[in-house]
Amino acid sequence: MLRTTGGYWDPVLWIIAFIVVAIVAYIIRAMGRSDYSGKGEQRKPYISGVEEPEKEAVHIRAGNIYWGFLESMKGYYNAMMKIHTGIVNDYISWFVGISALLFIFVFLVEVI
Amino acid sequence: MIYSIPFYTVVILILVGLYAMIFKRNLIKMAIGLTIVESAVNLFLVTLGYREGGVAPIYTNLPSGISIPEGMVLPVPQALTLTSIVIGVAILALMLSLSMMIYRHYGTLDSRKVRRLKE
Amino acid sequence: MNADWLLQNSPALIIAIPLLAAFLMPVIDKIGRRARNAFAIIILVIEEMLVLFLAYDVFGGNIHIYTMGAANPLTTVPAQAAVPIRIVLEVDAMGIFMAIISATVCLAAGIYSLAFIEEEKGKGKYYTLLLLILVGMLGMELTGDMFNLFVFLEVLSIACAALIAYRSNTGDAVEGAFKFLIISSIAALFVLFAIALLYAQYDLLNMAALAHAITYSNLDKIALVLLVAAFAMKCGSVPMHFWTPDAYSVAPASITAILVAASQASLYALFRVCFSLYNVTLNLATIGGALIIFGLLSMFIGVTMALPQKDIKRLMAYHAISQTGYMLLGVGVGLYLLADPEFSTYGIKAMEGGIFHIINHAMYKGLLFLTSGAIFYRLKTRNLNEMGGLGHSMKWTAIFFIIGALAIAGIPPFNGFASKLLIYEAAYKVSPILSIIAMLVSILTLASFVKVFHSAFMGPKIHDVEEVPRSMLAGMAVLTFVIILFGLFPGWVVGNIVHPAAQALAEQAAYIQAVIGG
């Protein structure tokens, strides 16, 4: 058991809760229709008879995942990509710049 | 005043080295810039080791009239400098051989073109 | 040769044994493949056992001191001098805590490498450099001397750079290694400059003696800024993180797992400088604030940059930056709150969170990099677009990946949750916004690992591959075991390992006392 400032965290309790919920879920599932077999007609995605596309054709590749998120954050990502130039000179200028900022930060706080 | 000159030199050398590393686009020139910064730091260490009137702590050929061991200099900064030089040699050798391999793979040493890894 | 003798000399042995083994490796490499592999694994196991043996005593409340070359290793101050001149190793709870991380990750990576680099050339050199990395990390973590810290930092940088360029038949690897090397050496030179500034004023190199003598003059402040900037860059915090994805993505996966631990050695040096060297005289809130800003930027920019990546190891490297942000946030909040005596219990809790996160991150990020290496081993690509359906054939790798991904996203009951919980609660004391950002970053982390899992392991079977060899699975299993152990018993771990480490950082007086006192 881990005591935090505001309470505690006990993974054993969490696991017990998880098992209880799992049992409840299983009971609910057992109350379902017993004539579902999971074979033949029942497995088809389209009951109306539309042909099912190939599995390979519908697998979403990594490049397309979160397209919407990236599209809506376009401004932010364009700025970020501009920073990540990959030129090693820029890496060093960032380092020197941040050192200078830290100098100002440390000495300015003293003045105030 | 005259004793401060090495310290000004150190600052100037560091700035020169950083200038070379930031604005020179050739990887070899960047390595040279790094070496200049390293020399500046070494110069700083050696300057710290200077004590007015002190002699090197070597017993052979010691000038007469030196009290032992008070008249001698504790050679810690020199030892640090030597270590730093040795490390500098290793870094420089590795850096140059990496530049050679980069030239073989990319056909150029321009840092603007050596950036397959980005974003 | 009894237990007391071993305990007393173990700080030096921990550094000397892998060093000797690294030099012996080219000779043993001549004998044959089996001898070399067996030798490397035996040395790594001995290291792990020595570190755990020493840790058992250090967590009991002792600080171990070892003076190199002295007639009695416990006399730090020689009879003819008033201050410590020789190199002193000082092992407190924080140092040995980091040493456990380094030794464990190196052991797992070593076992993993047995099969992973089987088809590559220069395996003798590979193990030599791996042992040198271990020497560098352990040296940085156990030393009590500023200049020794610099030397081991450079040993670490050179060995890491050489291993990043291990697959030198590809241009990418060499480019990543060059970037890593130039960044590391400029950082190390700034560290050396800062050390020289400190030496100029106090004629001291020993950290404890320096901490005793320091007066917080303007030169000290300059040295502090240089040290903080250099170590922050070496541990990969935004906005000086650019080398991290470049170097992590091109190195062999086993080395990338070690690079995570190597970055954390720099993080340790940053904390050591802030707490043990400057603590009393430092305006705590100032540097604490700087660390919080670094942490926030690292967390947010790291995770958002990870989302669109298509290279699996590059994606994980950005996550490494983001997780480093959590550690900086936790310890920064601790530093900030410790300045105010009213909140000091919260400060300690925050530091516990940050420090617990260090070991958690080393374990699960190491595991994730090893699984990405397993995928690379079979497919010979790091591009996520070319993957898919690996869950059908690489079941164990998929299970290890799920455990690592759930742990990094902070899903209970894995270890990531426990440390993040501590950080959230303590950060709430400073500002609720900090906690909200930290949770948001956690959600985005989960999102991007869902992406990786979907595109690599789910979907129809595209590639006809087999499971990876047993030794690679064994390497991953070592780290998984630690993750599950820490996940199930966070209270024990925090109470017995993390709390002493946080306490050792916060209490500067004990650190100084061990070297100077009496």
Place this chain on the structure above:
Amino acid sequence: MRQDEMTPVVKTIAAILFPLIIIFSFYVIMHGHLTPGGGFQGGAIGASAIVMLIAAYGAKYVRERAKEENLSIFESIGGIVFVLVGLLGFLATSAFLYNFLVGEPLFGTIPPFGSNSGILNSGGILPILNIAVGMKVIGGLASVVLVMALAGGDEE
């Protein structure tokens, strides 16, 4: 005459100078505990002798006689000796790198305090460490230059 080698004059002079430079390097290494210099400086001098050979005779010629593998084994022997002497320090008596040879017949003479002309047979483990470092530096630097010179040759 191969492409990467120089004229017979340079080669002859290099052949004459080579043993002299090696002897000087050994002198600097051996007197490391008495005069300025020591393992690294002497090793660098020794490596420069090999670099001179590479310049005069060409990298391939040198490689045929001193292979990189042998150089790296030479180098690691230096490292092994260094760490072993350090470990002996605390197996014998106390701490890592403890100077346990003081008073022993080998390098154990304790020189008189104050200004004197120096005794070679003194210094304890320091001369041994200097030799180890010297071996490591000769092996390391020479193999670095050799590998670089060979890699440069492949370009043509």
